Amino acid sequence: MTKLPRSFYNRDTALVAQELLGKWLVRDADGLKRIGKIVEVEAYLGEHDLAAHSAKGLTERTKTMFGPPGHAYVYLIYGVHHCMNVVTEGEGHASAVLLRAIEPVQNLAGRTCGPGLLCRAMKIDRRLNAHDLLSDVFFIVEPDVAEKFSIVKRPRIGVDYAGHWAKRRLRFYIKDNPFVSRP
DNA sequence: TGCACGATGAAC
């Protein structure tokens, strides 16, 4: 297992999103190493992307998105669930990749398909916002055994308010993977 | 200081 370097995240967001598929999200907490394989993601392309939080500009909440790549952007949605993103591209670009579903690999209990459920299973909450993903307790690795799969591209979920941006196929998932939140 | 509104999930 090789931890993804900063340079992996400092690239085109839609590309990073697709390359995150099949990678393992690792979280070491409470004496337990939890691992999930990323099977579904969405790309958010910076300030001009009306579906992205950063479209509102630099605010207290979105400043993590405007920060350096390779950090976690975690926020509370609907007052109930947490969503986990990976910041991409250079500092100030305000782009990120939302992790929407993972397949359990190690020490994961309960469902993991959906951004909120994924965070619950991985014990991710707002305390991890702005956390560096090159740390030793929260990071993403390239698995030793690479697998082959096809990538399906679809419009993002729950962003109908974003005009023409809602139609762009910036949601990516592993074809036929049973842990994808919605086919 | 108040209030409308979600990058969701679960129940009905």
Added chain:
DNA sequence: TTCATCGTGCAC
């Protein structure tokens, strides 16, 4: 289809 639940951002 409806609702829970609360932090954020912006209007007064």
